[in-house]
Amino acid sequence: MTTTEIKTNDRTTTPATTVRSNNAIGRLDFAKSAPKVFRAVIGLDAAARAGLDPTLVELVQIRASHLNRCAYCLHMHTTDARKAGESEDRLHMVAVWQEADHFFTERERAALALTDAVTRIGDAGVPDEVYDRAAAHFDEEELAHLLALILTINTWNRIALSTAKRAGTDER
Numbered sequence: 819m820t821t822t823e824i825k826t827n828d829r830t831t832t833p834a835t836t837v838r839s840n841n842a843i844g845r846l847d848f849a850k851s852a853p854k855v856f857r858a859v860i861g862l863d864a865a866a867r868a869g870l871d872p873t874l875v876e877l878v879q880i881r882a883s884h885l886n887r888c889a890y891c892l893h894m895h896t897t898d899a900r901k902a903g904e905s906e907d908r909l910h911m912v913a914v915w916q917e918a919d920h921f922f923t924e925r926e927r928a929a930l931a932l933t934d935a936v937t938r939i940g941d942a943g944v945p946d947e948v949y950d951r952a953a954a955h956f957d958e959e960e961l962a963h964l965l966a967l968i969l970t971i972n973t974w975n976r977i978a979l980s981t982a983k984r985a986g987t988d989e990r
Contacts, residue, residue, distance in 0.1 A: 845981045859973055866966035869959065872902055877926055878933045878964070879971045880912045885937045888975040889985035925955040929964055936968045 849856040867875050876899035883892040896909055911918040915930045922930065932952040935944040956964055977983075 848977050848981050859970065859977070862966065863970045863974070866963050866970050868963060870963050870967060873899070873904060874926060874929055874964075875967060876902065876904060877908075877912060877922075878929055878967055880909070881915065881930050881933045882937045882968060882971040883975055884913050885934065886972065886975040886979065888978050890978040890983035890988065891971065891975050893985040894988045928952045928955040932964065933968050936965065937972055 876895050879895040880892060880899065883889075883895060899909060900906075908921050911921040912930070915922055915927065919927060928951045931948050932944070935942075935948045952964065953961055
């Protein structure tokens with residue numbers, strides 16, 4: 819972090835903290851600074867996706883990115899979802915999926931509910947009814963992969979937010 823001084827009425831006050839971003843001064847490049855860790859997260863991501871519907875994968879990643887306020891990942895995954903043929907209507911409704919239930923299947927809604935609970939786990943854990951709802955729509959292997967996917971996108975969100983990644987700058 820860098821500090822700058824704030825001037826008010828021609829007087830200098832206490833230093834203010836400013837956030838360095840990748841486009842100017844830059845925070846660390848996580849992939850270059852910790853390549854083994856980066857590759858491990860990529861491996862977890864790939865393993866988590868295996869056997870899951872690609873549309874569901876993008877919906878989960880978009881929802882977690884909304885909740886975590888990660889513009890970088892949100893931009894990346896909405897772009898990927900569009901390329902995969904996802905409709906604009908559904909993309910816009912992910913943020914309010916509970917109120918727009920007719921846009922999503924029961925299976926997708928169960929996955930989105932689990933995404934909400936796991937992403938906000940500190941608030942109340944994962945309620946039994948949310949877990950049971952997901953378990954009713956996914957077999958044990960799928961459910962394990964879904965959980966791993968949710969954990970992975972939360973990790974990517976935290977990496978992107980911590981390193982101040984800017985939306986629209988991904989190289990994919």
